[in-house]
Amino acid sequence: MDITRKGLLKLGLSAVAGGLLPPLLRRPLLGREKETPRPAFPDLVAVRDDSPARMFDAGIRALGGLERFVKKGQSVLVKPNIGWDKTPSEGATTNPDLVGRIVAAAYEAGARKVYCFDHTCNREEDCYLRSGIAAAVKKNGGEMRSGADRKSYRQAAIPGAQVLKGALVHTLFLDCDVVINAPVLKSHGGGRMTAALKNHMGVVWDRRYWHGNGLHRCIAEFPLLRKPDLNVVDAFLVMMENGPYGGTTDDLDMKKMQLLSADPVLADTAAAKVLGRAPESIPYLKLAAELGLGSMDIDRAAVKRVSLKV
C-alpha cells in the first residue's frame, strides 16, 4: 500500500477522531464525577446559637429548603418526641417552638395536611398538654392525632430484617407522603442515646418487643421499612445523663444546637458527638450503618456548619 500524503492525513484524522470519540461520549459522566466533592446540598447541616425555630429556618435553608422534601399537595407527618409528661424546660421532649415551626414551614412548602403524633410513655393527654407540642401544632394549623389507640396501627412487614420482621406501625407513618423525624437529643440507659433512629419507637404499638428481643437490633432494623425523609435533631437543651426521663435540671446542658439531615445515621453520629459519646459505642448506629441505612463517616460527609451568633 502506498503511503500517500492524502492517506496519511486520513489516517491521522481518523486516529484523532477515534481517540477523541470515547472521551467525548463519556464526557457527561466524567463531569458528574468531578463535581462529587461539591454537591448541590450538604449531607448534614449543623446549626448553633439561636432559638430552635430560627435555627430550623437557617438549617433548612442551608439544606436546600423544605421544598426539597415536601412537594405541593403532599401529606406530612412530623414525629417529635412527646414521650413524657414533662415541660419543655426539662429537656425530655422536643422543643414545642421547633415542632410548631416545622409544621408552619411544611405548609409554606405546599403541604396539603400536616399531622403530628407520638406513642407516648406517660399518659397521652398529659404529655401532649405538658410538652406544649399539641398547642404549638394546632396553632400552626397542624392536626394532633392519638398514638394511644391500637386501631390506628397496622401490621407491616419489615423487608430484610432478621429480628424485627414485622411490627404494628401507626398508619400515619405508613401512609403520609413525607415523614419529618423531629427527635430531641438525650442520653438513654438501654439505647445509650436517643435521637433520630431511637425516635422510631414512638411509631410502633409494641415497644416492649424491641426491649425484649434485642433493643439495638430492632432500632437499627426498623428504618428498613421506611427511612424518614428528613431528620431534625433538637439539641437545644440536651439531657446529658439520667435520660430519657431525667432526674433534675442538673442533667441538662444548654447546647443550643440543631442537626438536620436526610440521613438518620449521619444525624445520630453527629448527635452522639454532641452528647459526648463515641458514635462507635452506640451499637444500633453501627448496625444501621452495616444495614446500609446511612453513613457514620462524618469526616468524609459534606457537613455545613452554621453559626447564628451575632
Added chain:
Amino acid sequence: MAPRIRLLCQAAFLCLSLAVFAGLVTDRHAVSLYHGLHLFPTMSCLPWFSLPPLGTFTLGVAGVLLAATLLFGRLYCSFLCPVGFLQELARQAGQAMGWAGRPCRGWTMARLLILGLCLGLLARRSSAYLYFDHFSNLGRVYGLASRPGAVEGLMGLAFLAIMVLPPLRWARWFCGALCPSGTLFMLMQTVAPGKVRSRGNCGGDCGRCAAACPALCISGGRIDAKLCVNCLECSAACSSGAMAFRFRRPGRTASAKSEGDVPAAAALSRRQLLAAAGLSILGWCGAPWVRKSLAAAGPARAVIPPGGKAYADFLERCVACQTCVAVCPSRVLAPVGMELGAGGLAKVRLDYGASYCAYECNACLAVCPSGAISYFPLEAKKRIRIGKSRLIKEICIPYAFGRDCGACQEQCPTGAITMEPYREVYAPVQHEDYCIGCGACQFACPTQPRKAIVVDPLDVHGFAAAPRAAARRKQSAGGPVGFPF
C-alpha cells in the same frame, strides 16, 4: 311550687353525685361539699383523731347539715339524697305498672339495730358500716359502669337491686328499713321544731295528701313520723291547709297528739332503743374483730395508693366507694376481688399488670371521703414510697441473655434504676433510696410471663430521697461551645 323545687334539687344532686363518683369533679371544695353531707364515711376520720379532707370546710358543711336537720327535719333525705330520689323514681315505675304502693312499715327494730351497729363501728374506727351506708353503696353502683362483671361488682349489683326492686311496691324501702343515715335523721326529726305537721281535725278524707306522699306514710290525715322525710309534698297538695310546715317550740310534745300525727317517739319503744344501744356496743366490740380479719393477711399483700400510709389502716378505713378508682387517670387503681378475704372486697389497690402510678398525679389523694387516702400536695406525693421494686436477675434480659434492654430504667421517674456496663451490655442497677414503688418499671418490663422487676407492697409507706443530683460536673456557663465534629 315546693314539689318542683324539690324535683330540681334532687335531679341536680343526682347529677352532682354522678359527677363526683365518676371522677368528673376534681375540685377539692366541690368534692368536700358533697362528702360533708354524708356523715358516714366523712365523719369516720374523727375517731382516728384526724380531720376529714379539707378539715374545717367539711366539718362546717356537716355541721350545717346537722343543725338544719335538728331545726327543720330530714331535708337531706327529701331534697338531696340521690338514693332516695332513685327509689322514688322506682316507685313511680311501679305505679305505672299498676302496682299499688305500700309504706315500708315494720322495720323499726331492724333499722335501729343497724344504726346502732354502724355507730358502734364508726366510733371504733372500723369502716365495716360500708355494707349499709348509702354513700359508699351508691359509689359501687356507679362503679359498675366501668367494671361490670367483676366479683366486687356483686356488691354494687346487690345495692342496685335493693334501690330499685323493693321500692317498686314499698315506697322508699331502703330509707325505711336499712339506711343508717336515714334512721339517724329520723331520730333528729322527732325533736325538730319545724317540720310538716297535720291538724288533727282533718280526717284526710280528700286523700290528696296520702296520694302525694312519696313515702306513703299518711293515712287518715295522720303522718307516720318514722317514715316521713319532710318533703312538703303533702302540704303542697293539701287544699284545706291542714298539712303544713309548722314550727313548734320543743317540749310541747303533748300537742302532737292533738295534731293527730303518729309521733316517732311514741312509736319507738324503750325496748327498741335499748336494743339499738346494745347493738352499738356490739359494733364497738366487733370492730377489733373486723380489723383482725382484715389484718389476718399479715404483711401487706397489695400496693395501696399514696397517702394510704399503712396497709392495715388503709384497708380498715377504705369504704370501697370507688371514687378514687373513677378519678385515676392512669387506670392503675382497681377494686380488690376476693384476694384479701371477704373484708377486703371492693377495696382499692394498685394493679401494676394494668398500668402504673403516674408520677405527676395526685388525683386520688384529693377525693377520698373517709380519710383512707390522706391528701398530699403533688410535690410531696412524688416522694411517697408505696412499694419497693425488686430486680430478679435470673430472668432479667441483660443479665440472663446478654442483650441490651433498659425498659425499666427508661420509665423510672426518680432515677432509682441506672444502666451500668455489664459484660458486653448495659444492665439495670437499683438505687433503692430513690424508689417510690410506682410500678412503671414492672409495667414496662418485657419479660413474659413473669416480670423481671416487680414492686413489693409495703406495710408502712415512707418517703424516698429527693431526685439524685447528676454525678457529673455541670458544663460551665461560659461562652458557647463549638461543634464537636
